[in-house]
Amino acid sequence: MIDTSSGTVMGTASSMASKTSNLWGLFLDAELFVQIIMLLLVAASFWSWTIIFAKFQTFKALAKETRRFEELVWSGKSLEKVSGMLGEKESNPMAKIFIASLKEWKHADLRKGEGHVELKLALLQRIERIMDVTIRQEMDRLESRSGFLANVSSAAPFIGLLGTVWGIMHSFQAIAISKNTSLNVVAPGIAEALAATALGLLAAIPALIAYNRISNFLNDYNNRLENFSSELYTVISRNLFGDK
Numbered sequence: 001m002i003d004t005s006s007g008t009v010m011g012t013a014s015s016m017a018s019k020t021s022n023l024w025g026l027f028l029d030a031e032l033f034v035q036i037i038m039l040l041l042v043a044a045s046f047w048s049w050t051i052i053f054a055k056f057q058t059f060k061a062l063a064k065e066t067r068r069f070e071e072l073v074w075s076g077k078s079l080e081k082v083s084g085m086l087g088e089k090e091s092n093p094m095a096k097i098f099i100a101s102l103k104e105w106k107h108a109d110l111r112k113g114e115g116h117v118e119l120k121l122a123l124l125q126r127i128e129r130i131m132d133v134t135i136r137q138e139m140d141r142l143e144s145r146s147g148f149l150a151n152v153s154s155a156a157p158f159i160g161l162l163g164t165v166w167g168i169m170h171s172f173q174a175i176a177i178s179k180n181t182s183l184n185v186v187a188p189g190i191a192e193a194l195a196a197t198a199l200g201l202l203a204a205i206p207a208l209i210a211y212n213r214i215s216n217f218l219n220d221y222n223n224r225l226e227n228f229s230s231e232l233y234t235v236i237s238r239n240l241f242g243d244k
Helices: 005-019 022-030 032-074 077-082 093-106 116-143 146-178 183-241
Strands: none
Touching: 022 183, 032 093, 032 146, 032 183, 077 093, 077 183, 093 116, 093 183, 116 183, 146 183
């Protein structure tokens, strides 16, 4: 009599290996709870990459626009002439600071006579507040959606770990039910557990790297806006008090 048990086991193992050799097969073989976790991680990763590409394109264009605007402002032209060359709906944060400050200056009531100096000092205080408010508003706008990357980078590994724990529990349950510790019984649960871990890391690592780069850019750009505001404030002050 020919013993076919070993051939059957080898055939089953080969079938199992081919069925779970790719991520799609692991997803189909996984339990519903692990499938939900996998879908959640894939969705988080997809949205993270969408934000990353959008942010990097925005920042690249922003750096170019800001450099051009700085060259225009400090080209030696008068502030009034530069203001006339700009539109009311400029999208560049630095241009918005400039326009808001010049608009307040133009609309100020600087009647000569008693209290004239006090009016100028009050105007400078208003311009300074406008600069600060504009910087905060523009930085909030630039930072929008970047918090999602921070959440994904910190939460995705733990979500993947939850799927890992669930898959291992599934493996132990299969051992208890079948009373068999062979690889064919343990492998499916372990495979789906490792897949959940891998998806968690694949979502978290790019999000973490991108969030750090975005944060560094925003910090540098915030300092750039504050330096520009300080220089513009000085120029306006000199014009108000007639200093050369």
